[in-house]
Amino acid sequence: MKYFLYITLVVLTSVSLSATSQAKEKQGKLTVESMKLGYPVPAIPFYHFIAQLNLPEASIIEVEAAVNGKPMRFVNLYKGDLHEELDKPALTHRPPSGYALSQDNTLYKQPVITGWMKWNPGESYEITLTLRVKKSARPSDDDTFLTATQIVKAPEQAKIFDSAWKNYKSIVLSETAGIDREKEPVEVLLPFYPDEANDLKREIRVLEVDPENFALTEVPCQVFDIQQYTVEDDLEPEKEGQAKRHIPLWMPTVTCKLAFLANVPAKSSKVYLVYYNNEKALAKTWQTDLRVQGELPGLRIDNDYFNAVLHPNSGHLDQLTLKSKPEAPLFHRMETNGAIHWNPGIYVPPRAWTHTADWKHDQNMYSISGPVLATAEFWGNLRDMPEVDASVRYTFYPGVPYFESTTNMRINETVQTIALRNAEIVFKRELMTHAAWYDVIRDEVITYNVANMADLTDLKMEADVPWITFYNENTGIGFAGIQLDYANASLESRSRLLNPYFYITAGPWIYWARALSLSFLGSNMQQVIPAMKGSLFTEKWAYLVYETDKETPYREVLNWQKKLTQPLRVQLVEEVDERVSRSLVEIYMDEGKSGWEERETGKHK
Incomplete structure (x- = not known):
């Protein structure tokens, strides 16, 4: 049997500013069907209270909540007949800017109210809900107020984190490919107020919430790329002669990148809590199999699967060894700089071919190392080519066979080129016997014996080839590229590319590369094609080293391609801080209508 708690309420009309007006009392009933405390779940990914109400009649309402007399800022209002799946991220959310700029004119009969609430095991809390019942979207003196109060007690054996950490943010991860994810690297950007960000690298902790029993498990994490903007809004008026503003347009903010290792079962969502703001926190060291040795640019990076060596001059991939096959390292060492990874690159005669792999300590360099990721980043002008900027960034992870x-x-000034390329991977010819790739036109995987192909014969494929691999059927080693992102754009002009495609060719070496504009390999090899000022070319690949399968040599490539092209979906949910204003000022470029003038719900001035 389901029990309902009926509360008799005093209903007051708003007090008018008129000296003759008096408040009128009415009796009404509000049914509180349930009010309880809850653990973080994907639809409500924070410790919370949830109340199910029944109003005397369907009404337009505003809701305020208070816990032990303190007003709450993070309160959500839902229609009771719209059921959310608790094990999936919430579909609907009304942010503070929504409340600040518009009224809610929805009719509610059985509303559901949730609030972000930090509760402790075994403690009791007095929760007060105040509903303003309105005749229309806009408040009026005829509105009535319904107030309900209940005392709820938190579970005695509840599993929560150390209360010395004053704040937390919630991250909901969702798996969509149907693959169990174990220790999968996740990266997210987080914002903080400066007085909460004492020492983010020392203080941040990431906790996994068990969806069955809500137990918390700390997972390896890494904080990096901290940026601070501490300038405060001076509240000066928008126009001369106006009064100073009382609402800031922005707040000083600290941002950082956070990486952590996540475990999410196939086709499910899971909550992770990021705790911070504990100035007395001790630094925590995580140990994984990711190791970095040496100095830039010639770093050596290890994990349980492979050892990667970067070139001592350019910092580009120079050698790669699969640890299960240490007798057969992969390398190039044939032409000029000899690196495996060559591009971006350009050929503007009479100047020499130039590639990012030709850098000789004349590039900018930066690296990060930690338990969850390690990076090696290089950028600057292409050598002897001030008209062209380029960058190469590697990211390595623990426990996976790819990076x-x-x-x-970026083209800073127009140049006339016969070769504009990217994504070139080069090996010594004898190290590979076959190539394979998915051909979108034929809708099949093409396998090609490259050991016997004629020198400088090109194998062509589409520019958006989803994956491509070289492998050696004798050593059982393969190296694959899985395309994650690819885009070409231009600011000053329309994009001008000559027959863009991807290709493989062989000589003393064997390589694949992207031809953006490559008349050098066309029918008229001396025609020049302009690379226009403002053009930008970008791409992202996962490079996988693997042991081949006897039946389907590239089977591992297919498995990883499915996983890497469908990463975990990330949703950040944050508490509404007390300093967030309840109203909002916007600045428009030109004077004129806002579009809200005739809309009943608008709060715009």
Whole structure:
């Protein structure tokens, strides 16, 4: 049997500013069907209270909540007949800017109210709900107020984190590919108020919430790339002669990147809590299999699967060894700089071919190392080519047989080129016997014996080839590229590319590369194609080293391609801080209508 708690309420009309007006009392009933405390779940990914109400009649309402007399800022209002799946991220959310700029004109009969609430095991809390019942979307003196109060007690054996950490943010991860994810690296950007960010690298902790029993498990994490903007709004008026503003347009903010290792079962969502703001926290050291040795640019990076060596001059991938096959390292060492990874690159005669792999300590360099990720980043002008900027960024992770590479090229001034390329991977010819890739036109995987192909014969494929691999059927080693992102754009002009495609060719070496504009390999090899000022070329690949399968040599490539092209979906949910204003000022470029003038719900001035 389901029990309902009926509360008799005093209903007051708003007091008018008129000296002759008096408040009128009415009796009404509000049914509080249930009010309880809850653990973080994907739809409500924070410790909370949830109340199910029944109003005397369907009404437009505003809701305020208080816990032990303190007003709450994070309160959500839902229609009771709209059921959310608690094990999935919430579909609807009304942010503070929504409340600040518009009224809610929805009719509620059985509303559900949730609030972000920090409760402790075994403690009791007095929760007061105040509903303003309105005749229309806009408040009026005829509105009535319903107030209900209940005392709720938190579970005695509740599993919560150390209360010395004053704040937390919630992250909901969702798996969509149907693959169990174990220790999968996740990266997210987080904002903080400066007085909460004492020492983020020392203080931040990441906790996994068990969806069955709500137990908390700390997972390896890494904080990096901390940026601070501490300038405060001076509240000066928007226009001369106006009064000073009382609402800031912005607040000083500290941001950082956070990486952590997550475990999410196939086709499910899971909550992770990021705790911070504990100035007395001790630094915590996590140990994983990710190791970095040496100095830039020639770093050596290890995990349980492979050892990667970066070139001592350019910092580009120079050698790669699969640890299960230490007798057969992969390398190039044939032409000029000899690196495996060559591009971005350009050929503007009479100047020499130039590639990012030709850098000789004349590039900018930066690296990060930690338990969850390690990076090696290089950027600057292409050598002897001030008209072109480029960058190469590698990211390595623990416990996986791949690393990621992001390359960018920007044309600062128009140049006349016969070769504009990216994503080139080169090996010594004898190290590979076969190539394979998915051909979108034929809708099949093409396997090609490259050991016997004629020198400088090109194998062509589409520019958006989803994956490509070289492998050696004798050593059982394969190296694959899985395309994660690819885009070409231009600011000053329309994009001008000559027959863009991807290709493989062989000589003393064997390589694949992206042809953006490559008349050098066209029918008229001396025609020049302008690379226009403002053009930008970017792409991201995952490079996988693996043991081949006897039946389907590239089977591992297919498995990882499915996983890497469908990463965990990330949703950040944050508490509404007390300093967030309840109203909002916007600045428009030109004077004129806002679009809200005739709309009943608008709060715009």
